[in-house]
Amino acid sequence: MLDLTTIIAGIGDAFTLTNLIYILLGVMLGQIVGAIPGLSILMALAIAIPLTYSLDTLTAISFLISINKGGTVGGAVPSILLNTPGTPESAATALDGYPMAKKGQGGKAMKYSLYYSVFGDISSDIVLITVSVPLAAVALKMGPIEITALMILAFTVISGLVGASLIKGLMSVALGFLLASVGIDPALGSARFTFGYIELLDGMPLAAMAVGMLAVTEIFLRFSEFATAPRGSNLDRAQSFEPGEQSVTFKEVWANRFVALRAFAIGTVIGAIPGLGSTTAGFLSYSISKQAAKDPESFGTGDPRGIAASEAANSAVVGANLIPLLTLGIPGNIAAALLVSAFIIHGVQPGPLLFERQGQLIYGLFGAMLVANFANLLVGQFGMRFWSMVVSAPARVVYSGALLLCVTGMYFAGGGVFGLVIMLGSAVVGYIMRLTGFSTIAFIVAFVLTPQLERSINQTILLSDGDPMELLQHPIAIVLLLASVCAVYFLGPWKKKDPGVAGA
C-alpha cells in the first residue's frame, strides 16, 4: 500500500520548474486550440504526443493533461463570441453565452465560463484523487476472468453509446482487435499479420494510427470542404469588448453555486462511465438545470446559470474520465485513450497496479492536475481577451500548420516514413469510418485494450482448462456479463438513439 513518503514525494515532483513550465504551456496551447473553431482538443493531444517523447513521464503526461484542461476552457470562447463551439463539449455553452455576447457582455460570459469550468475541473480532480486508490485496491482483487468480463462490458457500453449504432460500434471493436493482433502473439511468440515487414513486429504504431484517424482525417476533410465551399463564405467577427460591463463579482458567481454543484456531480458521474463524454455532460446538465429552474424561459436568453450548468459539467468530465483509466486501465474516451498511448510510450501500463508500482508518478500526476487547474484560471484570466482574437484566425493557415506538425511529429515518433504511411492509411480508414457511421472511439479503445484483453482471455482459458462451467465460480464476472447483456438490450439497434449523444 502507498505510504505518506511516496505521496509527498510524488506531489513534490509536480512542482519542479520544468513541470510548471510545461503545465503552463499545455494550458495555453489547450486554450488557444480550443478557441479556434474546428481544431479539437483531440487533434491537439494527438499532435502533442510525439512532441513529448524527449520529456520525462510525469512532465509529458502533465503537459498532455494540461492541454486537455485548457481546451475545455478555450472551447467556450468561440461558443460565446461566434455561436460556433470551438470544441463539441462547449456547444451547450453557446445557448446562453452567445445571447450574453450579443448584449455586449461577451467578456462577462467568458469569465463566467472560466470560473465555473475551473470549479468543475478542480472538484472532479478531488473526486478522482479520493476514489481512485480504494477503487484500484478493489480492482486488484479481480482475476483474469473478471477482467475479461469487465472489458466485454466496457466494449458493449462504449459501442452502444457512441457512433451510429451498437452493431457498427462492435464492428469497430472487431477491427480494433484485428489491427491490434498485428505483431508478436503472446501465446507462442510467433509473428501475426506482419507481411514480412520488420517494423510490424512491434505491432501497429498506436500514435501514428491515432494521429491519422483523429487529426489528419479532420484536416483532409476540412481541405476538401474548403475546395467545395461556395466563394465568399466567411467567418463572423468576434464581438468587441465594451469596458465596464465585463467584470464578474464573487457574489454573481456564488449566486449560481447550486447549479454549478449539480453540474459538477453530473459531469463527474458521466465522466466516470466509459463512452460518455463532455458533450453529453454539458447538454444533460444544461437541460436538467433548465427543467429545475423556476424561470426556465430565461435560459437561452443570456442566463449565467446556463453557462454554469454547461461549463462546470463538461470540465468535471476531464478529471472523472481518468477514474476508469487509472483504476481499471480502461480509457473511457479518446482523450483518455491518447493518454494511455502516452503512458505506454513512456513505458508505463495504466491500471490498478499503477498505484503499487508507480505510486510516486500517480501522485505527481494528481499534483500536476491541481496545478493545471490554477494555471487554467491564471492563463484564462489574462488570456481570454487574446483568445477572442484567435477565433478569427484564417482556417487554411491553421489546418496547413496542423498538417505540418502531424507529418513532422510523426516522422520522429512513428519511425520515419513507415509511420507516416501508416498515419495516412489510418486517415483514409478514419474518413471511411466517419462517413459510414463507424465509431473511431470504439476502434481506438479496442486497439488500446486488446493486448490486455488477449492476455486475460489466454489466462482465463489456462486457468479454467477450457471449461465454461468455471465461470460459475466467479459471481462478479457473471454480474458484469449480465450487465453487458443488459447494455446490448438497452443500447441495441432496436432502440432509437438521440444523435446528439453520438460521438461524445
Place this chain on the structure above:
Amino acid sequence: MALDRIIGGMAIAFGAFLLLYGIPANVRMVSGMMPYPALFPQIGAWMFIVLGAIQLGLGRDSFEFPGIRQFGVFLGVVGLTLLAVLGLERFGYLTVMIPLLAALALVSGERRWPWIAGIALGLPLCVWALFEFVLQRGLP
C-alpha cells in the same frame, strides 16, 4: 438496397475471407493447444460475420455520402501528402513541404498569392526552425 445492408454483406465477406485465407496465411496455425496464436484474430473475424449478419437483417440508411467532388478532393489531398511523405527522405523536408503546402492552398481554393506564399513558405520554415533549434531534432 440500403447502404447499411451492403456494409453488413461486406462485413460477412471480410470475416469469411479472414477465416478461410487471411488468418491461415498470416498467423501460425497450431492444433491441439489452447490458447493458440490465431484465437484472437478468429474472435475478431467471427465478430465481423455475426455482426454483419445482424446488420444485414436490420440495416437501414443511416448516412449520406458527400458529393463526388468533395470525395475526389479528399483523395487528391491524401495522394499529394503521400507523394510528399515518400519524397521526404530523398529530397529533404523543406524541398517537399513547400510545394505540398502551396498545392494544398491552391486545392483548397486560395487564390491570393501573398497568402499562398505565406502559407507555403512561412509555415514550413517556422516548423523546421521549431524542430531544428528548439526541440533539437534534425529533419531530413
